[in-house]
Amino acid sequence: MNFAPSSRFTPWVTRLIIANAVVLLLLRTLFTSPTLTQSLAFSPEHALERPWTFLSYMFVHAGLLHLLFNMLMLFVFGAAVEQRMGSRAFILYYLYCGIGAAIFCLALSGIMSIGPFVGASGALLGVALAFATFWPDAEMIVFPIPVPIRARTLVMALVGLDIFFYFVTPGDQVAHLAHVGGAAFGYMFFRLQGLSRRSPHPPPRQVERVVMVQSGAAEPERRTPAPPVRPRRRPDADPVAAEVDRVLDKISEKGIASLTAAERRFLDEVSKQKKQEH
DSSP states (O other): OOOOOOOSOOHHHHHHHHHHHHHHHHHHHTOOOHHHHHHHSBOTTTTTTOTTHHHHGGGOOSSHHHHHHHHHHIIIIIHHHHHHHOHHHHHHHHHHHHHHHHHHHHHHTTTSOOOOBOOSHHHHHHHHHHHHHHOTTOEEOOTTOOSOEEHHHHHHHHHHHHHHHHHHOTTSSOOHHHHHHHHHHHHHHHHHHHHHHSOSSOOOOOOEEEEOOOOSSOOOOEEEEOOOOOOOOOTTSOHHHHHHHHHHHHHHHHOGGGOOHHHHHHHHHHHHHHHHHO
16 A cells, blocks of 8 residues: 655654754753763663663764754654554554663673664664554655665665674664664564454354244244354455454444544545545
8 A cells, every 4th residue: 555654743753853852952052961971871781770771862862963864764754653553652662662672782782792872763763664564565765766665675674784784884883783673672563463463263153143032822933143244354464454454343343432533543544545546
């Protein structure tokens, strides 16, 4: 399914951009001590002594260009993902990927050399992976490459480049393994979500319900067929179609009033895209 990234700022994307910009401004104007920056950065060597750095490092950037690149990536991928997931789920997923990137580096620090690092790139690569999961065939233009690249291919290429540059240029001061860790935790999130939706039992068969009616005279049993069970798609099919099935099932069971705001937006989005296709 082709998908055009959102052209407007969403609530948590806006807040995250403001928060990151304010932190950089404060560290460059009022709180210029290198010791403070070091205390906010994530260092596998001192991670257990400074547990707040699992979170704080995501809001510290090495400079203006580092901040601008990351915030552009947050807008391109994050706005669409927040609209799709809902604001609350999006910010929890963003923090999950960022903290997961730090945990990933901590786990590997015993066998690899990993220095202190800052930046939101780990969380952002997790968001990019979410975008590629929801819209794998969305075409992206990456400057200066003149041809469009599918979202799934782009994310796979970014992860591959991070692994490559970690081994080829180990002293380039870029947290390549943190980027890989954010994507790895994002992939694990969607894998576990997909597994949780799989039913451990075979789908129910259509059955007939027997109704016993008794009056003064004996009457034969009346059999009323149960409503047909709507076939479900395979869990490994198109994630958008699978989500449509889930929302329609929820409407069938609990009524349309049971839908969340995110689910209503999702149905509106799918409906608009279907109209455009026709």
